[in-house]
Amino acid sequence: MEKLLIQGGTPLQGRVGISGAKNSAVALIPAAILADGPVVIENLPHIQDVEIYVNLLKDMGASVLFEDDWMEIDARPIHKTFMPNGKVKKLRASYYLWGALLGKFGEAQIGLPGGCDLGPRPVDLHIKGFEALGATVENCKGVMIVRAKKLRGARIYLDLVSVGATINIMLAAVRAEGITTIENAAREPEIVDVATLLNNMGARISGAGTDVIRIQGVDILRGCRHTIIPDRIEAGTYMIAAAATGGDVVVENVIAKHMEPVSAKLRELGVEIIEGDDAIRIIGKKEYKAVDVKTSPYPGFPTDLQQPMTTLLTLAEGTSIVTDNIYSSRFRHSDELRRMGAAIKIEGRSAVVEGVTPLTGAKAMASDLRAGAALVIAGLIAKGNTEVEGLEHIDRGYENLVQKLSNLGAKVERVTLGEAEQ
Ligand code: UD1
Numbered sequence: 109m110e111k112l113l114i115q116g117g118t119p120l121q122g123r124v125g126i127s128g129a130k131n132s133a134v135a136l137i138p139a140a141i142l143a144d145g146p147v148v149i150e151n152l153p154h155i156q157d158v159e160i161y162v163n164l165l166k167d168m169g170a171s172v173l174f175e176d177d178w179m180e181i182d183a184r185p186i187h188k189t190f191m192p193n194g195k196v197k198k199l200r201a202s203y204y205l206w207g208a209l210l211g212k213f214g215e216a217q218i219g220l221p222g223g224c225d226l227g228p229r230p231v232d233l234h235i236k237g238f239e240a241l242g243a244t245v246e247n248c249k250g251v252m253i254v255r256a257k258k259l260r261g262a263r264i265y266l267d268l269v270s271v272g273a274t275i276n277i278m279l280a281a282v283r284a285e286g287i288t289t290i291e292n293a294a295r296e297p298e299i300v301d302v303a304t305l306l307n308n309m310g311a312r313i314s315g316a317g318t319d320v321i322r323i324q325g326v327d328i329l330r331g332c333r334h335t336i337i338p339d340r341i342e343a344g345t346y347m348i349a350a351a352a353t354g355g356d357v358v359v360e361n362v363i364a365k366h367m368e369p370v371s372a373k374l375r376e377l378g379v380e381i382i383e384g385d386d387a388i389r390i391i392g393k394k395e396y397k398a399v400d401v402k403t404s405p406y407p408g409f410p411t412d413l414q415q416p417m418t419t420l421l422t423l424a425e426g427t428s429i430v431t432d433n434i435y436s437s438r439f440r441h442s443d444e445l446r447r448m449g450a451a452i453k454i455e456g457r458s459a460v461v462e463g464v465t466p467l468t469g470a471k472a473m474a475s476d477l478r479a480g481a482a483l484v485i486a487g488l489i490a491k492g493n494t495e496v497e498g499l500e501h502i503d504r505g506y507e508n509l510v511q512k513l514s515n516l517g518a519k520v521e522r523v524t525l526g527e528a529e530q
Pocket of ligand 1: 232233
């Protein structure tokens with residue numbers, strides 16, 4: 109077991125390069141199953157979720173070569189569409205195997221997914237989409253059995269905006285007969301990224317990035333080469349960390365447009381933000397004013413940055429209300445922040461943050477991926493030393509976190525439990 113040791117109080121300074129998007133990577137890798145030839149994906153982050161996915165594909169028989177930041181996937185040797193448990197439970201995005209295997213083989217038997225515990229995370233919209241395309245879906249003791257003799261295009265309205273359901277339906281529909289339209293589709297940049305890969309393979313998808321996506325089914329999808337977009341959540345995490353420490357950081361390899369919801373909110377607090385073509389400079393200040401944050405689907409403020417943002421708001425003068433409209437109970441980090449000195453009350457699906465409350469170093473446990481990011485930022489601003497445990501969550505989504513923070517001047521190291529006490 110490992111933990112992070114953080115000595116707080118150093119303003120972050122310098123430049124940090126952003127890796128490829130986790131939430132794209134975990135959809136693009138299964139999307140490669142649909143191709144009848146090798147797919148090369150570039151700018152892949154080295155994170156646990158990607159490693160797990162590679163192993164899943166290899167277990168199914170695919171040939172996968174993962175070198176530096178690129179991967180070649182040849183899914184033609186896949187001979188297994190049955191994976192009830194084990195690795196599929198280690199990540200949320202294993203649900204994309206339903207859509208990809210259904211689209212390619214007309215069958216998938218894959219266990220229900222795991223991932224961060226953020227409260228209820230149903231998959232009814234995925235099921236609704238598959239059924240509309242003509243599949244039968246059965247939940248057999250936690251294993252989803254999805255089958256179709258023939259998939260036919262359909263008009264599908266999503267009752268809620270869902271990233272996962274939108275992508276899963278696209279994966280199943282690209283080889284269906286006829287036209288599928290997804291209405292009230294999610295508009296996240298990762299959806300555009302997946303549609304771009306699929307179109308490079310020969311799919312005919314239009315409208316990705318809007319709330320109506322149209323998919324004209326095709327018979328054959330070929331291999332191709334694709335570069336993943338930058339991770340807007342990783343970028344946002346460094347932007348918030350830079351602001352929180354009163355630092356001056358250039359976040360490189362970003363798409364500034366994707367960062368607008370975050371940049372706008374940081375400006376409202378009083379952070380200075382200078383946008384370049386593919387870089388954003390964040391100049392932190394000594395004082396911030398309280399703001400309200402409401403998460404919503406893209407282009408709203410991302411729920412995945414709500415937790416790191418809450419840490420920053422402990423430094424803002426006044427009362428900030430953070431409302432998570434996507435996940436009602438994504439507030440488990442607030443107990444840990446309170447132990448470090450924050451004044452946070454949870455009221456329904458909102459966290460009420462009173463600032464300014466100087467934080468003091470403590471032992472803290474990351475309960476999920478972005479809670480981990482929130483606690484690391486807390487450690488960076490706290491007086492004294494902070495120990496963050498639960499690194500298995502952080503490793504799922506942040507490439508080279510310690511290295512990147514150290515390059516920015518942070519005093520952070522990763523130690524094996526027990527080593528620190530010696
Ligand atoms: C994705 C992201 C995750 C992010 C989330 C919201 C990946 C791998 N993960 O998760 O990082 O926090 O989007 O931006 O891309 N819902 C239903 N029924 C469904 C599906 C979803 O009720 O069938 C609800 C969810 O409980 C949630 C909301 O819809 O309240 C949005 O969830 P969704 O966009 O599907 O999240 P994920 O795709 O799982």
